[in-house]
Amino acid sequence: MKTVISAQNLSLTFETNDGPVHALKDVSLNIEKGDFVSFIGPSGCGKTTFLRCMADLEQPTGGEITVNGVSAAEARRARAYGYVFQAAGLYPWRTIGGNIRLPLEIMGYSKADQAKRVSQVLELVELAGFERKFPWQLSGGMQQRASIARALAFDADILLMDEPFGALDEIVRDHLNEQLLRLWARTEKTIAFVTHSIPEAVYLSTKIVVMSPRPGRIADVIESPLPKERPLDIRETPEFLEIAHRVREGLRAGHADD
Amino acid sequence: MRSNFLPVLTVVGVLFALWYAAAVWLNADWTYDKATRSGETVTATSLVADTWAQKKPKLPAPHQVASEIWDTTLMKKVTSKRSLVYHSWITLSATLLGFGMGTLLGVLLAVGIVFNRVMDMSVMPWVIASQTIPILAIAPMIIVVLNAVGVSGLLPKAMISMYLSFFPVVVGMVKGLRSPDQMQLDQMRTWHASTAQSFWKLRLPASMPYFFTSLKIAMAASLVGAIIGELPTGAVAGLGARLLAGSYYGQTIQIWSALIMAAALAALLVGIIGLIQRVTLKRMGMAR
Numbered sequence: 001m002k003t004v005i006s007a008q009n010l011s012l013t014f015e016t017n018d019g020p021v022h023a024l025k026d027v028s029l030n031i032e033k034g035d036f037v038s039f040i041g042p043s044g045c046g047k048t049t050f051l052r053c054m055a056d057l058e059q060p061t062g063g064e065i066t067v068n069g070v071s072a073a074e075a076r077r078a079r080a081y082g083y084v085f086q087a088a089g090l091y092p093w094r095t096i097g098g099n100i101r102l103p104l105e106i107m108g109y110s111k112a113d114q115a116k117r118v119s120q121v122l123e124l125v126e127l128a129g130f131e132r133k134f135p136w137q138l139s140g141g142m143q144q145r146a147s148i149a150r151a152l153a154f155d156a157d158i159l160l161m162d163e164p165f166g167a168l169d170e171i172v173r174d175h176l177n178e179q180l181l182r183l184w185a186r187t188e189k190t191i192a193f194v195t196h197s198i199p200e201a202v203y204l205s206t207k208i209v210v211m212s213p214r215p216g217r218i219a220d221v222i223e224s225p226l227p228k229e230r231p232l233d234i235r236e237t238p239e240f241l242e243i244a245h246r247v248r249e250g251l252r253a254g255h256a257d258d
Numbered sequence: 259m260r261s262n263f264l265p266v267l268t269v270v271g272v273l274f275a276l277w278y279a280a281a282v283w284l285n286a287d288w289t290y291d292k293a294t295r296s297g298e299t300v301t302a303t304s305l306v307a308d309t310w311a312q313k314k315p316k317l318p319a320p321h322q323v324a325s326e327i328w329d330t331t332l333m334k335k336v337t338s339k340r341s342l343v344y345h346s347w348i349t350l351s352a353t354l355l356g357f358g359m360g361t362l363l364g365v366l367l368a369v370g371i372v373f374n375r376v377m378d379m380s381v382m383p384w385v386i387a388s389q390t391i392p393i394l395a396i397a398p399m400i401i402v403v404l405n406a407v408g409v410s411g412l413l414p415k416a417m418i419s420m421y422l423s424f425f426p427v428v429v430g431m432v433k434g435l436r437s438p439d440q441m442q443l444d445q446m447r448t449w450h451a452s453t454a455q456s457f458w459k460l461r462l463p464a465s466m467p468y469f470f471t472s473l474k475i476a477m478a479a480s481l482v483g484a485i486i487g488e489l490p491t492g493a494v495a496g497l498g499a500r501l502l503a504g505s506y507y508g509q510t511i512q513i514w515s516a517l518i519m520a521a522a523l524a525a526l527l528v529g530i531i532g533l534i535q536r537v538t539l540k541r542m543g544m545a546r
Contacts, residue, residue: 057444076450083448085441093463093542102459103449134543 004068004158004190005031005054011062012049012216022215023049024060029209029218033157036184036191038201039209040247046216047194047209051160054192055083067158079107081158082151086166088143090135090150096122097131100150107154121149124183141172145179152187159191166196174232177203181230198251202226202243203235210250220250277320284316285309318511326515339495342519348496349484350523352412356419357480361473363420364427371428372435372461373453382432389425393418393483398490415487415496422483423476430472434465466542470535477527485520497523 012024024046031037039047052058053065056076067075075081090099097118104114122128125145135143144164151159165173177200184191195201201208202224210220224243226234234240282305289308293300300308310319318326327342334341367385370377397418404414438460446456488498497516504513 055448057447076448079450081448083445085445087441089441089445091460091463093466093544095543106446106449106451106455106459136543 002033003030004033004035005029005066005192007050007053007063007065009063010050010053010060010065012046012053012058012060013062024053025215025217026063027216027218028063029221031190031192031207033190034188035207036205037193037207037209038205039192039194039211040196040198040201041211041219041251042213043196044213044216045211046213047211048162049216050211051162051192051194055081055160057083079154080156081160082154082156084144084148084151084159084161084164086163088135088140088147090143090146092135095132095134096127096138096146099135099146100153103150103154109154117153121153124152124186125149126179139172141168141176144168145176148180148183152183152189157189159189161191161193163194163196165200173197173200178232180204185228198244198247199235202240202247203230203232208243208247210247212251212253219253220246222246222250274320277317278310281315281317281319282306282309285312288312288315314508315510318514322511323514323518326511327518330515342500342515345495345497345500345516346519346523349481349488349498349520352415352484352487352496353419353477353481353523353527355412356416356483357423357477359416360420360423360476360480361427364424364472364476365431367424367428368431368435369457371432373457382428385425385428388421393422393486396421397486401487401490415484418487419480419483422479426472426475426479427469430468430475431465434468434472435461437461437464437468463542467539467544470531470538473531473535474528477531478524481520481524481527 007027007029010024010027011022014021014023027046027050039050041047049058053060054067054072056072065072068078068080070078090096091102094102100118100121101114104117109117118131119128122131125148127142127145127149130138130142130146135146138146148161148164165176168176181204193201193204206224208222208224209218210222211217212219222243226239226243286305286309289305289312290300292298292308298304309315310322312318315322330340330342334343336343336347338344367377367381371381372378400417400421401414404410404417435457442460442464443456446460451459484496485498485501488494488496489502497520500516501513504510504516
């Protein structure tokens, strides 16, 4: 197993008018190649901040983080990851195809390569045939799938996802979770996934990182014993419920010292 | 369309009625003066007939203005100095040149303000200060100074148009270029996009709705600028010159027809920008 992302004693303190806020304190974690790691915790636990540190969107004030063996900044410049935000963030003036082509244009892929990749990833997220549609012509779930396709279009082995399905309803969410697992199996990417939802975290992950707030830290790391093949009804099995229970315990422990 | 027809017609009708009534009221003094001198008695019908047909009324009636416009546009050769089309063209050319220069200056300043911290801190106060100076005070000086260095004709007037029209473009474009939210900027960062790429692919397209709105205001301001620029030139040609000549000789009908012409011109120009806006935003997928 090759370590893709490694954090050692990572800390990040925001200076605010009300004094320092410890968004992250002494967080250490290794993510192996091909892992699907979920970060779960109440708001303010630093899960998004941690993800943003991996993406070099936030500068840690202490400790060290490496991505693909180099610093997060270097990894970003090497376009090592695709980042999916909470909102789809598609450009209204570009078609779905145009939106997916955007990072490819920026990274200087050839026209022919761009076209090939666009149709490839559209098929991957089951949006083939929507290339010429504008974002407003698609539902929220379809827009989010398009934004995932955009993050998959270029050669990055890492996918960082910040509550990508947070704004969607339960049914659409289930469907997208299923799709995401299939996509992960097909592409063999390493995925870091921030979520609020316990079932979502347990259903998707090979590793669940439970975080707690004030200061933001890791409360528990759970290696999932669930098989890679996961139909939706796996969520009713005792194994599943047992992991969900442990996640809930971890979350509660984090809150106990409030 | 049809549902708008009746209300619009009603408003227009009321306006015309008020206009005609005001013409009677304002021009009545002169009618009574004339009557006293010639010893006639003024009846209601003769009062109305006279107040709507004076040669130099305080307020000309709409049909007087309409017939003046008819005479000076369609019944004169467009190259004639008495043609309103000729004067409109003089004003229009200065307006368009000034509008073009103002738009360019406005966009360049906005880009500078958005991308350069020093300009961000220093330029905006000057831009705002420039607009607090009454244009009527500064216009003659621009004309005189430029004349002294040998620049005359179209350009000085266009400069005044530019002076008025760059302002809405700066303000609108600064807002527009800053309209992408933090998430969209972060996204560009994750792709390691250059500043130029963020500009061309994100900031500029995102600013388009703001741009067109600014252009409409700039166009109207530009026309006002061109007309003001014509006032101190000695009233040679242009709608401004017609206004000035009209006021020298008490030709109120001429003043009003030049005013109406200017308003129609402004409506036309702003309408054209609105059309370009609709087509562009539709093609960009930003209008539904």
